[in-house]
Amino acid sequence: MNKYQGTYIGYVSSSRKEMSDDHWGKVISKIVLNSNLPEESLKGLEAFSHLEIIFHMDQVEPEKIVTGARHPRGNEEWPAVGVFAQRAKARPNALGVSRCRLLDIKGRELTVQALDAIDGTPVLDIKPYMNEFAPIGEVKQPAWSSELMRDYYNDVEE
Numbered sequence: 707m708n709k710y711q712g713t714y715i716g717y718v719s720s721s722r723k724e725m726s727d728d729h730w731g732k733v734i735s736k737i738v739l740n741s742n743l744p745e746e747s748l749k750g751l752e753a754f755s756h757l758e759i760i761f762h763m764d765q766v767e768p769e770k771i772v773t774g775a776r777h778p779r780g781n782e783e784w785p786a787v788g789v790f791a792q793r794a795k796a797r798p799n800a801l802g803v804s805r806c807r808l809l810d811i812k813g814r815e816l817t818v819q820a821l822d823a824i825d826g827t828p829v830l831d832i833k834p835y836m837n838e839f840a841p842i843g844e845v846k847q848p849a850w851s852s853e854l855m856r857d858y859y860n861d862v863e864e
Contacts, residue, residue: 714828716740716814718761722824725765725795735806735821737829739814748811756835757808759821762828763800770796784850792851802827805835 720735737759739747751757772794775786789797806821816832823829 712830714740714762714830715743715832716829718821718823718825718827718829720821720823720825720827725763725824733820733822734809735818735823737816737818737821737832739816741814743814745814748814748816751808751816751832751834752811754808754834754836756805757816757818758833758835759802759804759806759818759823759829760831760833761802761804761823762830763795763802763823764828765824765826766796766800771798771800772796773798778850784853785848801830 716737716739718735719738720733722733722735772789775788776794777786778784778792778794795802802823804820804822806818808816809819810817
């Protein structure tokens, strides 16, 4: 099996210090690029309203990683589903993908809203979100997943 070896391009700076499942809507974070990346690597990004951020959930304890089926969030009212049928943080490669609103860019620092990554999270990549990358056709998902996500981006005061 080939192993991916990448480099973190920066880190998240956020008021959220601990992993939690809900209320990410008003969270304002900064993504600070490493000093080896020039400011021009962000040139043109200001024309986009939203970004996709790929990050490493490096604070997940290895012994908590799940590879089989489980009830999401431990809720036995929801079906036991495999790790790849949910977006749990305790997954084999501990990678997160999040869409967030781009608020500002200053130098090598991006200010974003609703990024569900905690303070200190290493960032692997930043991509502009484009409508053409949205799903083609109707999106289908089970009712339990909508119930699970009900408060995920629900705005609460920090």
